[in-house]
Amino acid sequence: MMKNKMRFLSLLALMFYVIFPLQVKGQLREVPLSRNSQLESKNVHQRSNHIGTFTVYLPIGGGTDFCAADFIDLAESDSVFYDVCEKELQGILSINGTCVSYDHLGNRSSELICLSVCDTNNMCDEYEVMLVSGPMLPLPFFDDFSTARPYPDENVWLDRDVFINNTLATGPLSLGVATFDGLDASGTPYEGGFGYSDNLTSAFFDLSGQSDIYFSFFSQPKGEGIKPRTIDSLAVDFRNAQGKWVRMWQMQGLPNDFSISDPAPEFAYTRFIIPDSFLHNQFQFRFRNRSKNEGLQELWHIDYVRLGADEVTQEAFRDLAMQFPPTSILSPYTSMPAGQFDKPEVRQTIASRVNNLDLVNLTMNDPTFTVKLESQILLQRTFIEPVQKWLLSPGVSAFDFDMNDGGSTNYQTLQNNLFDVLTPGEEYEVISELRFTRTDEILGAELNNIVTAVTRFSNYYAYDDGTAESAIIDRGSAGVKPTKLAVEFHNNVDDRLQGVQLHIPHIEGNSSSLFFNLFLWIDSLDDEPEYIQNGLRVYYADTYFDTLSGFTTYDLRDSSGQKISIPVPAGKFYIGWEQIDISGTKIPMGYDLNSPAGVDFLYFNVGQGWLNAGVSGGLRRGSLMVRPVMGNQEVIATTTKEYSLWDDFAVFPNPTSGLIH
Missing domain, CATH: 2.60.40 (Immunoglobulin-like)
Structure with missing residues (x-):
């Protein structure tokens, strides 16, 4: 059970390498992450021969009809069976051949119906149909994604695929955007290769009897991430009176000659009137994107989604x-x-x-x-x-x-x-x-x-804000001297170093079998560190316990393996490390691009003396996620943390003044 749980504890966002050359024969490289510590990852309902999940939306207290053929290509000889998956439904389910009618009762809910499609040889594929009920919303509708994070506001949106953040867009209109990528709600890449990825589906609107209703939004491809390709797209669908989704708008990605270093386009405004055929009592809209489904790639960002009369959906509007x-x-x-x-x-x-x-x-x-x-x-x-x-x-x-x-x-x-x-x-x-x-x-x-x-x-120092947008590695190769890296800190009074916390993110490849040396210099970066701990193994924090911060804690040991602390006087000290073998997979260190001051305290040495990364590193400004742990209390190393029943409970978001999950 433990391994099964851990399989879902982390977030995967596969990105390409972005190289920032050094002014010396440099060996530092900034690389993208393949997991996103800002999202939670939970076990989800799985069946051993589960093929896929389909979602059907209906208003709270309303009804819906659907057929297996709406989701699956059926052969004439196929048999279709429906069943309740795990618990009783709140509403009333009626089955008529390969079709279903469902009348929702009670409060808002997400319920599962199991669908089996069997051929004449009694070989069956199993699917799940998720029935998601949502509220009716009044007009005008407005969301600028400035409050909920990292998931959409569940009071107005019916799914959680997109990532609400304030870091990935370039020049956002306000605090917070909704980002579409190739990751599901738990941060895991969608399976199946190129195709549809994230959905952002609204709750319901009663537009019957209305006229001159407009829909508007702002969108941006790429932002601070990886551009969508020309075959990728962002689209808007409207739900018609028959419950079918109809494509209303679509935008392709950026051209092939749009380079990595080119700044992202500004947010573009889009508006169109709701056609009369969509002015019914269960209107919905949705955004969805198409991507390679391999990670935090082919990014789209939207902001200021509005639905209402002409004057409340225009490009310029009264808002600071x-x-x-x-x-x-x-x-x-x-x-x-x-x-x-x-x-x-x-x-x-x-x-x-x-x-x-x-x-x-x-x-x-x-x-x-x-x-x-x-x-x-x-x-x-x-x-x-x-x-x-x-x-x-x-x-x-x-x-x-x-x-x-x-x-x-x-x-x-x-x-x-x-x-x-x-x-x-x-x-x-x-x-x-x-x-x-x-x-x-x-x-x-x-x-x-x-x-x-x-x-x-x-009990720690940090230049970072706790989340990484990128990572730093030693870009050297076999036969090249490993790069030493060090981060400068300053004690105002005498203290004791108990351990070091490192944010070791997931990037391409697995670093968990690699080793590094940890160093402590006091006062200056001379040739002889005051402390060396050789042969530390890489541990991903989320392998051992539920973590949103993703920091691995290393305690300090003497030559006999006994836990120790080291006195550090007032003044400067430096925490550093080097990868032992750089011929293959690299050990990444989290890099926070939203805390630019830290790069001025980052140093590297490729065998020609210490250089400041803020001056000579060729890196974007950011902070390496290295945290010395101080004080008189011993730290508990990540690998010795006990996983108890309480670890099954992850409060999210934390901190929050609103809903916790």
Whole structure:
């Protein structure tokens, strides 16, 4: 059971190699991931001879009819059998030959019907038909994907295939887009090769008696990922009164001469009127893409999906929207041990970008920055400078909000309050929130006027935000000296190093049989590390326990194999490693592209001395996901973590102020 569970615990997103050459005979390469730690992966219902699953949508309390021939090419001699798969249905099922009628009763549900198709030799293929009931939604409809993450809002969407994120699109209109790729809801590539991939299916609308109803959205191919090819596509289907899906719009991928380095096209606006034949009482729309179904490839992103009258679906509309979360309150770290915090670690300015989606200037009212620890407010400041910039012209405006605007001392207040509340050895989550107000935006748009970020004070240092968009490997080959890599950290007071956490993501190939050496340098990167641990084996964190962060913990051992900790005085220290054998598969290290400051603290040595990756690495700016664990408490290495019954429960998303799963 354990191995079966682990099979579904991780996320696979196969991507091609992206090489960023070094200015020396370099051996660092940035490579894409083949799993996505931002998604959860769960066991799903499987039958031993299960061929496929088909989905039928119906309104809560409504009915539907379907036939086996709607999904499968039947021979005249085939026999068709229906049965309840695992538990009783909420509604009433009526079977008429190869067809079914189902009347839904009760609350919203997803229910399974088993379908067997047998030939004259009694050889049977088994399928599942999932009956998904959904609510009726009012007009106008609007979703800019700024709240739910990483799955679509289940109150308005009936499936979970797409990935809601704020990292993969280029220049999103607001915080959050829906990304279509070649991965299912658990992050596993779809099977079967080229074909349909993700679906994003709306709940129901009663459009009977309506007129002049429009549907609009914005879309972008590629973004920060891999472009869709010309044979790939993004499409929109409408459901007609007979329950059949009809293709209404389709866009092909980018041309072959569109290079990897070319910037993604801007988000494009699409709108069309709903034909009269679709103005019925169970209207739905859906987006779907076609891809190789091999991973996080052939990306499409959509935003601002709207359905309603002419005036609420136009290209320009009244909305001011935050594009990204606020920057961390720390600099340069995103997390650090509470006992190492000192007042200069606080960032004085908070960066933000606000998009005016109208054709006229709009005023951003009362931009306010709040920092709190649980219910305790550590800082709340409504910025008053530069007030002349609060009137925003159409397009994107960038801000660096200064906590000490207007001659205030808010920066010092936050420094002092953090210093007072943080106790060494304890763990804290500090929430920072940036918001502004407007009272005349389009319906639902007020939700993108608020963005939040979490700063964790625990037992480790981190430059990263906990999620990797890419990975770094040693690109050397047999006969070439392995590259040493090292990340610089700084202790404000004497401490003890208990272990190291590494985000070792899945890329092409399996690194779990490979080994590396771990190093600690104190004060400077000289030739002799203060500590070396040879022959550490690669362990994928998700192989041993349910994890959303995906960090593998390595404790420290002496020459006899006894667990130890190492004193590290105040000042600089460096955590480094090298792969022992680079002739074959490479050991990847997670690379967070949304935390650019970390590359300035990354160094590499190909045998010609240490070089700073931010200057000589040829890499995109980002942070290597390496975390030294400090303090007096021993760490538990990943390979010795016990897997208990409680590990079957994964709270997601975490943190959240909404629904948990």
